[in-house]
Amino acid sequence: MRALRFIGLLMSLVLVGAAPASAQSWPNGNITLVVPFTPGGSTDILARLLSQKLGEALGVSVIVDSRPGAGGSIASAAVARARPDGNTLIMGHIGTLGVNPSLYKDLPYDPLTSFAHISMLARVHNVLAVTPSLPVKSVAELIEYANKNPGKVNYGSGGIGSAAHIATAAFMVATGTDLIHVPYRGTAPAVTDLLGGQIQMMMTGAPAILPHSSAGALRALGVSSDHRIPAAPDIPTIAEAGLPGFEASQWYGVLAPAGTPRPIVDRLNAEVRKALAGKDIIDALTRDGAEPWATSPEEFRDYIAHEIPRWAAVVEKARIKPE
Numbered sequence: 001m002r003a004l005r006f007i008g009l010l011m012s013l014v015l016v017g018a019a020p021a022s023a024q025s026w027p028n029g030n031i032t033l034v035v036p037f038t039p040g041g042s043t044d045i046l047a048r049l050l051s052q053k054l055g056e057a058l059g060v061s062v063i064v065d066s067r068p069g070a071g072g073s074i075a076s077a078a079v080a081r082a083r084p085d086g087n088t089l090i091m092g093h094i095g096t097l098g099v100n101p102s103l104y105k106d107l108p109y110d111p112l113t114s115f116a117h118i119s120m121l122a123r124v125h126n127v128l129a130v131t132p133s134l135p136v137k138s139v140a141e142l143i144e145y146a147n148k149n150p151g152k153v154n155y156g157s158g159g160i161g162s163a164a165h166i167a168t169a170a171f172m173v174a175t176g177t178d179l180i181h182v183p184y185r186g187t188a189p190a191v192t193d194l195l196g197g198q199i200q201m202m203m204t205g206a207p208a209i210l211p212h213s214s215a216g217a218l219r220a221l222g223v224s225s226d227h228r229i230p231a232a233p234d235i236p237t238i239a240e241a242g243l244p245g246f247e248a249s250q251w252y253g254v255l256a257p258a259g260t261p262r263p264i265v266d267r268l269n270a271e272v273r274k275a276l277a278g279k280d281i282i283d284a285l286t287r288d289g290a291e292p293w294a295t296s297p298e299e300f301r302d303y304i305a306h307e308i309p310r311w312a313a314v315v316e317k318a319r320i321k322p323e
Helices: 002-025 042-058 070-081 094-103 139-148 163-175 187-196 206-214 262-277 279-287 297-318
Strands: 031-035 062-066 088-093 115-124 126-130 154-157 180-183 201-205 219-223 250-257 290-292
Touching: 031 042, 031 070, 042 062, 042 088, 042 115, 042 206, 042 250, 042 262, 042 279, 070 088, 070 094, 070 250, 088 094, 088 115, 094 163, 094 250, 094 297, 115 262, 115 297, 126 139, 126 163, 126 206, 139 163, 139 219, 154 163, 154 187, 163 180, 163 201, 163 297, 187 201, 187 206, 201 206, 206 219, 250 262, 250 297, 262 279, 279 290
Parallel strands: 031 062, 031 088, 154 180, 154 201
Antiparallel strands: 088 250, 115 250, 115 290, 126 201, 126 219
């Protein structure tokens, strides 16, 4: 028995000593940054900006890996199970971290305990846009039109439980309108159909909408933030354009599997902060209607804890069900 206890103690000491050594040798190979959605949306755009900066700072390649499915929960669960060595990261998102806990009954990960939270990255404000053929020119006119034509206005999203879906559901709850949801496998195909007139409206991240509204292909009615955005100062907020008090912006952050050594988390946090403070990143985010948002790991986790009950109320009132 004494021999077994000695062996157990020896193994414990070896394991305790292994973590700092692993952290000190990191990074020791390429890093994978998982995007839980299809390419072309706001999450993918942010991931590619971040991957370049992290790769330059750490001296390794940071490979963006898109793994869509089930509102981002498939990729999130896979990363939660990944080896906690700092070589696998994931782009967290309002949908995967704030909405999915209420949407999926048996979610295979916990946003608060399954990950090592590194930092928030950005707020990306949604833009409510319609096809030019829809006879409305303001949020107030859209609400009036939708109430006069219940069930006749179709809106798109990147999928059930996506940021566009949940933001528009919040809009419907606030206005009492009856809009028809058309889910797509990602933001990009939804925007394509919006441009083609197959759907009439969409409320999604500014990066996916602003180029088309600037070109006149779409009519932007409002932004979902509590203030106008520098990238489109002429577009009013939804609150000032017809729905006082409304706010429903997207947010993003980067995470690693739970158990990732704290020195690695701290190094990643420091590099993310440096990247978000750079003028080129700030300018790129601003052009796309986004705002950099660096936090501590603890602030990131606390924010998620605040968002989960907020969106649970919307999921319940809008009676949103998973696919």
